Amino acid sequence: MKAFDPWSSKQIDNKKVFKEFGLKKFPEAWRKELNHYLFERNIVIGHRDFEKVLNCVREKRPFINMTGIASSGRLHLGHKAIIDLFMFFKNCGARNYFCVADLEGYTSRAQVENLEQAKELAVNNLAHVLAFGIEESEAYAQSNYKIRYYSFVFEISKKITKNAFEATYGHVDLGKMSAALLQYADILHAQLPEFEGKMPSITPIALDQDPHARITHDVAKRLHYDLELPSFLYISHQSGLLQGTKMSSSNPESAIFLDDMPEDLHVKVSNAFTGGRETAALQRKLGGKPDICKVCELLRFHYPDTREVERIMNECRKGTRLCGETKSFAIEFFTKFLKEHQKKAKDKEKSARRIVYGK
Amino acid sequence: MKAFDPWSSKQIDNKKVFKEFGLKKFPEAWRKELNHYLFERNIVIGHRDFEKVLNCVREKRPFINMTGIASSGRLHLGHKAIIDLFMFFKNCGARNYFCVADLEGYTSRAQVENLEQAKELAVNNLAHVLAFGIEESEAYAQSNYKIRYYSFVFEISKKITKNAFEATYGHVDLGKMSAALLQYADILHAQLPEFEGKMPSITPIALDQDPHARITHDVAKRLHYDLELPSFLYISHQSGLLQGTKMSSSNPESAIFLDDMPEDLHVKVSNAFTGGRETAALQRKLGGKPDICKVCELLRFHYPDTREVERIMNECRKGTRLCGETKSFAIEFFTKFLKEHQKKAKDKEKSARRIVYGK
Numbered sequence: 001m002k003a004f005d006p007w008s009s010k011q012i013d014n015k016k017v018f019k020e021f022g023l024k025k026f027p028e029a030w031r032k033e034l035n036h037y038l039f040e041r042n043i044v045i046g047h048r049d050f051e052k053v054l055n056c057v058r059e060k061r062p063f064i065n066m067t068g069i070a071s072s073g074r075l076h077l078g079h080k081a082i083i084d085l086f087m088f089f090k091n092c093g094a095r096n097y098f099c100v101a102d103l104e105g106y107t108s109r110a111q112v113e114n115l116e117q118a119k120e121l122a123v124n125n126l127a128h129v130l131a132f133g134i135e136e137s138e139a140y141a142q143s144n145y146k147i148r149y150y151s152f153v154f155e156i157s158k159k160i161t162k163n164a165f166e167a168t169y170g171h172v173d174l175g176k177m178s179a180a181l182l183q184y185a186d187i188l189h190a191q192l193p194e195f196e197g198k199m200p201s202i203t204p205i206a207l208d209q210d211p212h213a214r215i216t217h218d219v220a221k222r223l224h225y226d227l228e229l230p231s232f233l234y235i236s237h238q239s240g241l242l243q244g245t246k247m248s249s250s251n252p253e254s255a256i257f258l259d260d261m262p263e264d265l266h267v268k269v270s271n272a273f274t275g276g277r278e279t280a281a282l283q284r285k286l287g288g289k290p291d292i293c294k295v296c297e298l299l300r301f302h303y304p305d306t307r308e309v310e311r312i313m314n315e316c317r318k319g320t321r322l323c324g325e326t327k328s329f330a331i332e333f334f335t336k337f338l339k340e341h342q343k344k345a346k347d348k349e350k351s352a353r354r355i356v357y358g359k
Numbered sequence: 360m361k362a363f364d365p366w367s368s369k370q371i372d373n374k375k376v377f378k379e380f381g382l383k384k385f386p387e388a389w390r391k392e393l394n395h396y397l398f399e400r401n402i403v404i405g406h407r408d409f410e411k412v413l414n415c416v417r418e419k420r421p422f423i424n425m426t427g428i429a430s431s432g433r434l435h436l437g438h439k440a441i442i443d444l445f446m447f448f449k450n451c452g453a454r455n456y457f458c459v460a461d462l463e464g465y466t467s468r469a470q471v472e473n474l475e476q477a478k479e480l481a482v483n484n485l486a487h488v489l490a491f492g493i494e495e496s497e498a499y500a501q502s503n504y505k506i507r508y509y510s511f512v513f514e515i516s517k518k519i520t521k522n523a524f525e526a527t528y529g530h531v532d533l534g535k536m537s538a539a540l541l542q543y544a545d546i547l548h549a550q551l552p553e554f555e556g557k558m559p560s561i562t563p564i565a566l567d568q569d570p571h572a573r574i575t576h577d578v579a580k581r582l583h584y585d586l587e588l589p590s591f592l593y594i595s596h597q598s599g600l601l602q603g604t605k606m607s608s609s610n611p612e613s614a615i616f617l618d619d620m621p622e623d624l625h626v627k628v629s630n631a632f633t634g635g636r637e638t639a640a641l642q643r644k645l646g647g648k649p650d651i652c653k654v655c656e657l658l659r660f661h662y663p664d665t666r667e668v669e670r671i672m673n674e675c676r677k678g679t680r681l682c683g684e685t686k687s688f689a690i691e692f693f694t695k696f697l698k699e700h701q702k703k704a705k706d707k708e709k710s711a712r713r714i715v716y717g718k
Contacts, residue, residue: 143510150509158534175517
């Protein structure tokens, strides 16, 4: 499974973070047991206290499935892993809380200029989220949620000293502090008596968000409510389509957005960085490098059939497959995928608007 | 009117604050025009932009009447001036917003240990507030208000740099920061389109709260909403009954609480610091010092008839009246006042509970 090794590009950094903060690698046995592409393909790379949630899954006991996406632009394929993981736990029988963090997007990002813009972005994002199979009742926008959630944000604020906060994040503005407080509340509030009560919870985050996880643990212990410490899964970020880039809405050439048109998709995949050789002849002779190829990464993160992805990458490695062929394959797959997805998202717009503006 | 000069005890400090921060003394002409004991007796000592509100009062145009009390204990007579002032502007035809700041009490005060306690204090405080004639629809608790208010708190957080915040308050914890953000929202939110829209507003504060007023002004300018800069009145604090004390719930011997029993009242007024001489004979000869007498201060802040208060203080000054007589007069008045007030407060408990726990 070397093709799916997420440790390849940033091996040293990740190992350091894992050791320093007590994260654990996601065990092979669990990958097999859970039988889902995100685990099989090492997109889930680590965990904190996942045992508790796994036991709930095995014993069909309730647990909280809590995911948030910061809403500060259009959603792209990089968000899909988080949504797919949410759907996985939903299908395991979880109590579901999908948060579109529009207040966080507004308070922590300069490009979101006002609350109206934040809320319209939330409508857009939610329509896509619902299109993946999440129900209206399972999703919320931070700007239009229950009063109990807001009072909880303020309760949390009392439990964090400024020294602890600054030791974790450095010197940050009040907007970013608010964003952090909202995140802690997102992760913990479903365990309040007014929601589900005490039970294990699972939230996927990227490695660089681990400071939030550590403070959330600390807060959960200090609050006078009886709370289970939340569990976390650590997700490998999908990188951008161009060399050395992140897939992020601030880098539109490098991201495939869920509302991209077929022509956008065609241009972006065609221009993507691959592991191809200088000439076709050389590639046939030496083989390609699928492990650094962005088109292969797209397939690894999104193509449903694991064996087919392995086959494509192996053919590339052996030199029997050229980049153009893989690009055409990807364009065909994602054109169909986006078309179907966008139709569903269109149907969910009213529902998304109710979440953001309704009572 | 020397008997009512609030500048007496802290003259230098107040003058310095007024000059440094651009506050203005409350003009004599307005005191006469407004014809209310809080103005007549110099309990309102200064203002920021009160002209705008006064013009609304004169021309019967709408303005916002916004007052908050931090809910961290039982209410005492020191709170009554603020409530009386609110009733004054209410009777001038204002749009009324009375905030019981239970979240602020919780996040900023160690003695409020959890949200339940904060909410029960809010019920207690609100029952007293309503007993003074404020309607259920005119009052709110921070912990159970409209969603739009909470999203506004977070909008405000983006508009304050940490440097500006720390320059004003020094190094404070996240709980106190939250409390401050809630205060700014309390003062400004009623001007949002979802509430009254842009109009002048008046909020009474103590001199030591002026930093809040200055940041609120700054925030009002930075937000992308069209807001009138809020106006403020500066209120002289009633001092405690014992020498050198504040009237505060953390100093119960020095405060008369709105739910004190007649026997508590009797003990507290009897033990109050007066401006009496060492012996009755000496007092008859030299006269008392009503300007430093806590019993006279009680009457000055609460006895409805200004001429009667002046008469008592003048008799004291001339030596024709002894402290015991003034104490008996005060005990009689406040016993009756508290009894009637407590009956009304009892009748308002259900209504207060609806504000704190209802939808």
